[in-house]
Each structure stands twice: as C-alpha cells, then as structure tokens.
Amino acid sequence: MSLYGKHDQEERNTLDPIFGSFSEDHPLPKYKLNERPVEPRIAYQVVKDQHLDEGNARLNLATFCQTYMEPDAVKLMSETFDKNAIDKSEYPRTAEIENRCVNIIANLWHAPKDEEFMGTSTVGSSEACMLGGMAMKFSWKQRAAKLGLDVKAKRPNLVISSGYQVCWEKFCTYWDVEMRTVPMDWEHQSLDLNHVLDYVDEYTIGIVGIMGITYTGRYDDIEALDKLVEEYNQHTDYKVHIHADAASGGFYTPFMEPDLKWDFRLKNVISINASGHKYGLVYPGIGWVLWRDQKCVPEKLIFRVSYLGGEMPTMAINFSRGASQIIGQYYNFIRYGFEGYHDIHKHKRTHDVAVYLAQEIEKLGLFEIVNDGSRLPIVCYRHKEDKDHEWTLYDLADRLAMKGWQVPAYPLPKDLDQIEVQRIVVRADFGMGMAHDFVEDMKDAIKELNGAHLVFRTIALKVVTLRNKK
C-alpha cells in the first residue's frame, strides 16, 4: 500500500548500492526523488535487491494467481508491453485477439447459439464482477420501473452467500446496493438453497452463485439454484437472474467436470466472470466477464471508442491498460488447447497433487479435511475438534514459513468464524515432487511444534489473543 507516509523517514531514508562501482558510491534517497539519474545497471541492481527477502512466489501456496508462465509466453508478453488495450484503432490485431478470446470463452461456457453473447477482458475478476453487478443493477432498475415499482423507495439488494469475495462488498458499497448475505452452515459451506429465496424480493438485482468459494474452494450448486429461480420466476413479474462468480472455477470446471452445469446452459445464468490470472494460467492481471445476451447490458453502460474508421463498443472501468495480458491469455489458449488445459489440471498436477496432499494431511491424524481437492484443487483443513492440541495453525504456518512455504491460516467467514482453517491452493507449477517435499516439511514442522510445546504454548496463546483483538 502506498497510502501512508513514513514517520521514520529520517532514520532509514537511504538505499545503499553495494557491488563496488564508482558510480554506486552515492546513497539514494528512498522517499524522495534522487537529484540526478543513475546508470540503468545500478538502478536495476538496487531495485532487484529490494525483493531479496520476499520469498519465492512458487512456494506461495496462499495465492490463486499464476506464478509461472512458459518462457515463450513471457517473451511474447514482454514484447507487447507497449500496447494499450484501449487503442483499438492503433492496435486492431490486438483488439481482434481480445475478441477471439471472448469467443473461445463463450464457447467454453456454452453461450447459446440463439442469443448474442458479449464480453470483455478486465484487469481481474474484481473489475469483471463490478461490471456484472452494474449491468444487473441498471437492468433491474429499467425492468422494475417499467413494472411500476417505486425504485427509489428502497435500496436495491444483491443476494450472495456469506462466503463472498470482498469485491462484492466493494460493488455494493460503491453502487449503494444492500448486500444480503445468506449464512453458510458447517454442513454445506456454500449457498444455502433452503433459505436463499427468503432473501429475494422485488428489489433484488440478482443472486450471485460462487464457483469456488475463496475460503474453502467449495462450489455453490448453481444448477439447483437455477431450478429454484426458475420456479420463483414463474410466479412473479419481478424476475431474478443469476451471476456466476467463477473467478477460480471458470477456467477449471470446463476442463475437469465438463458435464457439471453451472454456466450459460442454465437459463437464468445471465453473466459469468473468471480470472484469467487464476486457472486461466496468465500472470496477473487479467479477468473476463461475459453476458449470455447483449440485452442483459443496458445501452447506457456501453461506451464507444474509435476503431478502424468506425466505432467499437467497450465496457470497462479503466481506460488505458496494458494489452500484454490479453496476448498472454491468447498464447495459452493456442498453446494448450482443451486437452492441454485438461492435462495441466489433471495428470500429476493441480487435481492429482491436491488430492494427494489432502490424503497425506489426513493421514497425519490431527486434522479434519474441509476441502479435499477433488473439485477445485484447494486443500483446506482444520484441527480435529476432539484432539487436544498445544499449537495453533498459525504456529504451523510460521514453522512452514521457515522452510520457505507460505501457507495461510485464517478464520472462516461470518457465521463459521469460530473455525480456523489452513488452506493450500494448488497451482499448475506445483508438481508432485514439490508436494512430496512439502509433506516431509510439514511432518518435520509438526514434530518440532510437538517437541517444543511448552514454549510454543505460551506464544500461541498470545498470538490468539492478539489476533482476536484485531
């Protein structure tokens, strides 16, 4: 975050180039511009050295975001850093590549042939959800006003499970929408279908189904939700629609569970987002949002930019943005094809590694598996309730960090927040060999924690108290 000033600027205000070059002899101020330029080599080394202690991104098991791309993809992307995605006229081929990606994704998500899908790339799923939410809000308002509802009498609302990602809270705050969260229970840990409709009324702009709850990796049952919504819509003029937040599942489920219906095969799913930089296998930041039909996006939200002497419709929050991520996405589509994505996710990689890890962790006898990696390759576990344990998952996270692994521990969202879990996100670059090493390191870490329980117990208690205070 760059939003704060440093109070101790005076004490620690210089960067000290090392490596003994004559021109490196001058300290550079950290918090204000240097008077004079420095050689590129020195600037490179000084900046590079800043991240020495930041850990290895591939050992970061906390993130869904891509931490590896092939050298050819990196070459291609770095050769196209100069392209601005919004300059459609200047870079018409790039615009066409984005268009092809939207078509490829529409096909993957089964956009119906008799409707006219539309979609766009974004910076990530957060921008994509923002656009999806805006389209729902604006089209709800048009529909409801036409039906004679006093649209100003109450705030419109959005219905979502309490396992939502923070981007939906942002959407609701920025757009003055009431967020109605359906509590999750321990048994389902996803959208509660017995109660979801209790939250819906004529002010509901839409229901969000999540394909991959960030905390645990569970899927909402969108097919069942679609049935409920279909029934509900039979009996009201105020139709509700579904947006599928498939940030992580959008580029996973189509390859791994092609028969699972969660996408545009379901009549009431009108829009879907996914992160290209999660299982789309591109470095951050790229996301996608698609609508099953152009009718779902009010004309008011579409802006036109010049394109080859004419105009091209765009829908985005940003204006200028690098195009190289779009090009990286297209590279991956071409390079891997359907089978390639399937193989990366299945054979001895994401899926198989996740299932292996879950089995090994279960064998340790200490943990209850919350998500076993059999769907999204996310392994999530908690301490067994009936077992006395003298250290917390936060202690285990600290121990694993000593070996370079970053594995977060955190409480589940509201209503289940008394439960602490640890989560491993398995990505394409986390191979079976690394998984074996990880299990070894985890066993060592546990042995060390058990051996040191007296010391750790006091620290653990302190950590827990501190965390609770936050």
Ligand SMILES: *Cc1c(COP(=O)(O)O)cnc(C)c1O
């Ligand atoms: C990651 C995630 C987001 C946000 O995606 P970004 O691409 O990081 O902006 C939104 N929803 C869900 C379910 C996610 O997992």
